[in-house]
Amino acid sequence: MGKELNAIPDIIISRLPVYYQHLKNLQSSSKEYVSSEELADLTGFSSSLIRKDLSYFGTFGRKSYGYDIYCLFQQINIIMGFNYKKKLIIIGAGHLGQALAYNKGYNERGYQLISIFDKNPKLIDLVINDIEIQSVSNLERFLENNKVDVAALTVPGAAAQKITDRLVAAGIKAIWDFTEVPLKVPEDIFLEEQLINEGLCKLSLKMNQKRLNQDGTTEDLSCGQK
Amino acid sequence: MGKELNAIPDIIISRLPVYYQHLKNLQSSSKEYVSSEELADLTGFSSSLIRKDLSYFGTFGRKSYGYDIYCLFQQINIIMGFNYKKKLIIIGAGHLGQALAYNKGYNERGYQLISIFDKNPKLIDLVINDIEIQSVSNLERFLENNKVDVAALTVPGAAAQKITDRLVAAGIKAIWDFTEVPLKVPEDIFLEEQLINEGLCKLSLKMNQKRLNQDGTTEDLSCGQK
DNA sequence: TTAATATTGTTAAAAAAATAACATAACCTA
DNA sequence: TAGGTTATGTTATTTTTTTAACAATATTAA
Numbered sequence: 001m002g003k004e005l006n007a008i009p010d011i012i013i014s015r016l017p018v019y020y021q022h023l024k025n026l027q028s029s030s031k032e033y034v035s036s037e038e039l040a041d042l043t044g045f046s047s048s049l050i051r052k053d054l055s056y057f058g059t060f061g062r063k064s065y066g067y068d069i070y071c072l073f074q075q076i077n078i079i080m081g082f083n084y085k086k087k088l089i090i091i092g093a094g095h096l097g098q099a100l101a102y103n104k105g106y107n108e109r110g111y112q113l114i115s116i117f118d119k120n121p122k123l124i125d126l127v128i129n130d131i132e133i134q135s136v137s138n139l140e141r142f143l144e145n146n147k148v149d150v151a152a153l154t155v156p157g158a159a160a161q162k163i164t165d166r167l168v169a170a171g172i173k174a175i176w177d178f179t180e181v182p183l184k185v186p187e188d189i190f191l192e193e194q195l196i197n198e199g200l201c202k203l204s205l206k207m208n209q210k211r212l213n214q215d216g217t218t219e220d221l222s223c224g225q226k
Numbered sequence: 227m228g229k230e231l232n233a234i235p236d237i238i239i240s241r242l243p244v245y246y247q248h249l250k251n252l253q254s255s256s257k258e259y260v261s262s263e264e265l266a267d268l269t270g271f272s273s274s275l276i277r278k279d280l281s282y283f284g285t286f287g288r289k290s291y292g293y294d295i296y297c298l299f300q301q302i303n304i305i306m307g308f309n310y311k312k313k314l315i316i317i318g319a320g321h322l323g324q325a326l327a328y329n330k331g332y333n334e335r336g337y338q339l340i341s342i343f344d345k346n347p348k349l350i351d352l353v354i355n356d357i358e359i360q361s362v363s364n365l366e367r368f369l370e371n372n373k374v375d376v377a378a379l380t381v382p383g384a385a386a387q388k389i390t391d392r393l394v395a396a397g398i399k400a401i402w403d404f405t406e407v408p409l410k411v412p413e414d415i416f417l418e419e420q421l422i423n424e425g426l427c428k429l430s431l432k433m434n435q436k437r438l439n440q441d442g443t444t445e446d447l448s449c450g451q452k
Numbered sequence: 453t454t455a456a457t458a459t460t461g462t463t464a465a466a467a468a469a470a471t472a473a474c475a476t477a478a479c480c481t482a
Numbered sequence: 483t484a485g486g487t488t489a490t491g492t493t494a495t496t497t498t499t500t501t502a503a504c505a506a507t508a509t510t511a512a
Contacts, residue, residue, distance in 0.1 A: 006439070007435065008431070008435065013428060013431060016427065016431065017421055017423070017424050017427040017428070018421075020427065021406055021408075021421065022408060024406075025406075025407060025408060042408055079431070079434075080427055080430050080431045080434065081430045081431055081433060081434025081435075081437070082430060084430075084433075084434060084437075086430065086433070088426075094328075095324065095325040095327075095328040096325045096328075096329075098321065098325070099321040099322045099324070099325035101321075102320075102321040102322075103322075103422065103423070105406075105422070105423040105426065106426075109423065109426055109427065109430055110430060111426060111430075149433065150426070150429055173433070174429045174432070174433060176425045176426060176429060177425075180247055180250075180251075180331075181251060182247075182248060182251060182268055190429055190432050190433065192425035192426075192428050192429050193425070194422075194424070194425040195243055195244075195247065196329065196331070196420075197243070197329070197331040197335065198243050198420070199402045199403075199418035199419070199420040200314075200331065200332075200335055200337060200376070200402060200418075201242065201243040201246065201306055201335065202239060202243070202418050203376055203400045203402060203416055203418050204306050204307045204308060204310070204312065204335055204336060204337075205234070205239060205242065205305070205306045205307055206400070206416050207307060207310075207312070207375065207399070207400060207416065208305075208306065208307025208310060209233065209234065209307075211307070211310075213232070
């Protein structure tokens with residue numbers, strides 16, 4: 001595989017969802033234009049960086065006005081491919097899977113949630129946000145009859161690799177993974193790890209750093225070396 | 227404010243949760259040592275980068291063996307401050323808030339979930355994973371009587387800023403934010419945005435890139451410029 | 453005991469990313 | 483219409499990050 005010729009740098013990709021979010025919020029304001037300076041205030045990125053990021057995709061701004069909020073939002077939507085319709089299923093109807101079923105973010109990003117699967121007989125036929133939970137034993141049959149683009153994986157860690165293998169065998173090309181175990185997938189499968197506890201990790205680290213700085217302690221942790 | 231003198235570079239911080247996760251998973255393997263090359267296979271980072279990251283904190287490896295898995299895991303725990311106990315509350319007992327109440331990741335990271343708050347009278351007194359939901363009108367009183375380190379915010383966007391202001395006024399120093407609206411907080415508050423749909427955004431973009439590459443289309447999106 | 457092997461920690465080099473600077477152009481006011 | 487202002491898009495510079503290379507050292511095998 002390897003990168004495509006005109007692959008967008010990962011670092012820019014990582015900022016696009018942030019631009020998207022703020023432009024979406026700006027839609028409901030009365031403003032028509034937004035400057036790179038204002039976007040800098042909102043996002044925390046420098047205005048220079050924002051102009052550079054946007055210029056990677058084209059020329060969107062208007063001199064002495066800034067960026068047309070609606071137009072730029074539409075462009076970001078196109079860049080991210082939100083104008084293309086994609087079908088999503090959820091595997092694992094536990095607490096997290098059910099919460100994802102109620103997530104309001106799908107439609108605006110071009111996703112449609114079409115089914116939820118679980119192993120637990122008690123959950124099967126239960127209707128969550130208008131979607132019926134079905135037995136995971138139907139998975140292959142369902143995927144044969146429905147073109148599914150992305151599978152969200154919210155099963156217990158122990159089941160994750162097996163389900164993944166089944167998904168891949170059935171032709172799924174993109175997995176949104178909430179299990180915290182390392183999954184093996186072929187190189188042409190898009191695997192996006194959603195580390196749900198990442199924010200908590202960072203907060204713990206920052207609070208720890210603050211504490212260390214206040215104590216004045218500068219510990220070296222070295223160990224192991226003989 | 228500004229960065230502290232010995233602040234860990236953000237780019238390294240962003241990789242620590244990944245190291246943590248893989249080292250945790252390695253605990254349950256029979257292996258005792260892991261090399262930077264093996265960690266590279268697991269994480270997708272280069273072995274050189276991994277050695278460099280770890281050397282930022284100290285000297286952990288053993289020549290010709292690699293890293294003692296247990297020891298390194300402990301060190302990462304210390305770096306991230308997981309050995310310090312932190313108290314967590316959840317504001318907003320909707321589907322996501324309830325799912326977070328069942329999250330199993332707290333204890334291993336030093337967090338203890340001690341309460342859940344909601345406005346909806348129908349939810350109050352409901353017990354979720356042994357934690358009773360209480361009225362958000364008790365928030366200030368509760369925070370006076372309990373030293374809370376982090377508040378997870380899963381309220382509707384419209385309520386987010388108001389609740390945030392109350393949390394800050396009551397002395398909360400760290401917020402784990404799941405609302406997708408921009409929050410204003412004083413500079414000394416740690417605010418961690420958990421964009422729940424980030425993975426979906428990236429998957430959409432990658433599938434779109436793949437499609438564009440296959441089509442051979444190299445569109446320039448420019449607009450707006452007069 | 454010696455030679456071959458493995459893997460670290462670190463230095464040097466290369467690549468990527470961010471910032472700063474500014475020429476350019478559009479807008480506004482008088 | 484002229485002069486001042488604003489904010490882009492881009493170039494040049496600086497900084498950060500990554501990769502590559504390798505000396506040092508522990509281990510293993512002969």
